Amino acid sequence: MTALPLPISVVLVTLTAAVVLGRWWLVDDQLIDRLLNWALTWEALGLTCFVCLAGISGPELAEYLFLACGPMTIVNLYGMARLLDGADPAAAARRQRRYNRFGAAAALLIAFGAVTGRTELAEWVWAVCNSVTIAAGPLVIRACVRELRSGTTRRERWAYSALLVVSAYLAVGSAVVAVRAVMGLPTAVPGTVYAIISYLVLVLLCLLIAIPLLLALVKRAGWDRDSRRYRRLHALWRDLTAAVPEVVLAQGVSYTGDPTLRLYRTTVEIRDALLQLKLYTEDTSNPGTGIHHYALRIAEAVQAKSRGLPAPGSADPVALAAPADRTAELRALLDLAAAWPAAKAAISGPPTGARTGAMWVT
Template identity: 45%
Template sequence: MNSLPVATMVVIFGFVAAITIGRWFLVAETLSDRLINRALAWDLVGLLVFVCVGRFGFAEVAFGLFTIFGALAVANVFGFARLLDGADARTAARRQRAYDRIAVAAGCVVLVGILTGHADWVPMVWSLTTVPAAGSGLLITRACVRELRTAGIAARERLTFGTLLFVGGYAAVATLVSVVRTANGTRPDEPGLLWVIGAYATLVLLTGLIGIPLWNAVLARAELDRAGRRCRRLRPLWRALTDAVPEVVLARPSSGSASRLYRMTVEIRDALVRLRPYAPDADAHTDIREYARSIAHAVQAKAAGESPAISSGRTTPALRDRTDELRYLLDLAAEWPKARAQMRAGLESSAR
């Protein structure tokens, strides 16, 4: 059996396993995400079984088991390719159940063949699985070409679709070449070292490509992306204002740093509106530092149970759009610790 050095395969399997496990936990919101995750998992298990069982000298059994897991992986890849090519997403779940049932039936045929000694069943089933595998590559290639021809596509999207185009094209060509080689008498589990290297290189490239959303999800979870960093800057102000006015907190939790940032800005703005009666002089302040001190006193006044005053005007200056509002709130958040410290220092001085 042609294979790569053990150390190389361990690194490849470790990389694929890390991406697969991470995506199962952090990138599984859409059906496309779940199809990719399932395909990766089946493919990884199939490769591990193929290599491990094959090294014990059971080449036919190894190839049979690989065909079973490969059929399940191909079913999910085909479902994803259909979605990427523009198939109706509303019926995607029903279609996928049909693909999965076909894959399970093929796997059962292989399993029965292994148990009953009919090894000739395995190449037959493997040949059948190459049809949807090649079809998936062609669908992905067509979808990527269509997207790359779209005017105004961003450079990052162009790179992503270009890489996926290469992977889809290679998968289609490699599958067809493998079928031709098998028809000419080459065993499917002996593709040659060159094709083995190509298959593993494509797996690594594809895994790295679909690992990008995982990396983005990790950054968002750690609040290290742009929106997350802004959330961390706003959090001291947001926590103080929502503690003072808890009724502004939205009931539905937010997911993702971008939606979390939007929610925080909405809740801060609503809290400032509700604190307006406790700081009637805040409308007169054009300086952000003075305004921050006024809001700090309003928070303290409300916490102390003081009666609100009647105020007209607006809490913040007129802003053109959401970007201006976010910039203003970030400036306010930067002044907030100093304003709170000055307010507390004043309270301690008056207490003496």
């Protein structure tokens, strides 16, 4: 590891620790996320050892102790690369235990070589570990190319492109380390240009790793698109389900409150309530003049049902099939939610007389 000024080292350790803690808190649902979290944890531990020991025992011992944490980082990254390449997830835990045993043995050998002054042993073991990184590079590169060809979104293309660059750099850098070890040279490559490139790649890697964490923080804060849509629908949902409480779905033990699932449940319950409330409107051939007219008719139906009035309609709710286009349905419900406060206010006064025709949202 190229020696860093102390302020830069402290900043790197702090940022890495913050990302690690944040990912363990918010991004650990899938196995591939946990493998990356373990890799980052070992990397953070190595950085901490380097920063804390460089001024006490000297930069050479601190650097080798930093490298001692490297094998555990590498084996977790290799396990992640295998999953990205399509390896069987069912056997991933057993496979990863083998990788971890290899990483632990390599880490102990590097630490032994560093403490006893046998730096050649540590250099050779580190070179062997870098051969694992060389093998992981093509796996990740192939997965990135496959995803880029599959027509992903712009954000995903940027993420996979960055991962492609980082993987190619790590594979080439690991090959350089292996070659220098075979030639009897120190594995750390000297030079300002190499150090600058290494730091730029490190910054790119940190930004790439932080993307899922930032998305999880946005979702936890309720700023994601599904949460915003749910809040727009909430007032409409609250009034409709208060009038037709039987449409509210039971929440099983597996319900997690995920914004996407919560939004879907809300749209289903609103639509079921509208089906029930259609019985309280007269179904005529004239659907009205738009969403505001329809919101007024539904508000009148809610008022009638809440007062216990008999339903004049005879429509069969079961016969009304759900729209095939969920996006169009959600858009219509959002329009209805926007018109709902005005419709409620319009019927809050004295009754306006007979109801007029109703319009169904499709």
